[in-house]
Amino acid sequence: METKKLTNKKLSLQAFSRAAQYAEEYISGVRERRVGPSPSDLDALENLNSTLLCEGVNAQQVISDLHRYASPATVASTGGRFFGLVVGGSTPAAMGASVLNAAWDQVAVLEESAPSAIYLERIAADWLLQLLGLPKKSSVGFTTGSSMANMVCLAAARNYQYAKLDIDLVRTGLAGAPPLRIIVSEESHVTVHKALSILGIGTGQLVKARCDRQGRVRIDCFPKMDESTIVCLQAGNVNSGHFDPFSEIIPKAREAGAWVHIDGAFGLWASASPLKAYLTEGVELADSWAVDGHKWLNTPYDCGVAICKDAEAVYRVMTTQAPYLQEGGGRPPKDMVPEFSRRARGVEVWAAIQEMGTDGVAELIERCCSYARQLAQGLLDMGYELLNEVVLNQVVATIGSEDELHRIVRAVQEGGVCWFGTTVWQGKTALRLSVSSWATNDEDIILSLESIRRATREVLDME
Incomplete structure (x- = not known):
């Protein structure tokens, strides 16, 4: 038995050592490789x-095969020239913490099952509230992403608003309950609609608030609100990067008895920047917020954060009881998010913030915004039409016909220098650049613009 234990220990260490070696090789070469994989990859x-094998393969061989065949077929989002999908990289400390977190393999259900991990998550939660300027007694739940974070917050909102109508959804469910009034922006992200659908709120219940040309809800024709209303606003439009007018809408919503939720997947991080915080003015007046760690905080995937001013409202929806769980004081993590068994995502959040500090987080946000402006100016110089006011890290631009634009983007992707995709904004097909990575530097911007310029000239047959 002792010999077998030693053998198992040795095998684990060998596999980990091999994985660490390949990970170092991957990271050290990420700037020299293609951003997108080639067809042969x-x-x-x-x-x-x-x-499917009857007998397994040596662990080291499994790791070697993964690196040999899967590593080249990845998208180099940890490098500095991936500008698609509003994806951050992974800071050195956050990446290292993720490796250590995997080795710990803690079940972050209760403090008793993962004492150090839960301790770190609580510190990270406090730091997040300070960075984002949100009420210090708010609940903070770590989820897979802002999709799930939106669902947590909207579940709390739904039950809270029904409770005001003397309906206890935990006991009765939705059967026979009158519909709530749900106000969403015309530009609401698809994850908000997905969360509402999962929560039993159909599209027929949605009232859409009209938006201006930058995707901000309009105050002059904002829908009527009452105590059965949930309002979904946006911090950082996924195309334009713009923000809804929180300081003008939220006080009216509070007066009417409505719950206000803010989807701030990436845009909420503007609050951490002295130069960009003006965009989020009034955001702290809302009732709940969703934000991602794996976007602008640059933690590894996956990490979202559900924040709610009324912690009890989340607890009443998410709490679970089981005789084999010996709970201590307070609200355990399992009772603040949908997942029962979950990894301690807050560990990487703690590491990223500890590594950067408040000044570093602010500098990251501001540097990305500066690079976005440089990209926008470069596109204008090439003859592109800029479709958004570049107030944050998003750039939306178009040129030529729809087919030509798609060919340009495809040529850039195939070239492997940088990667971004297309979108449809204000009725026009456009390319969309999202600058969100700590790894992006001046050279990355120069190389990316050169790649776009070459592709544009080739497709449009320009001199």
């Missing part, structure tokens, strides 16, 4: 599609 994935 994708074809090589077939080498991993073996028949």
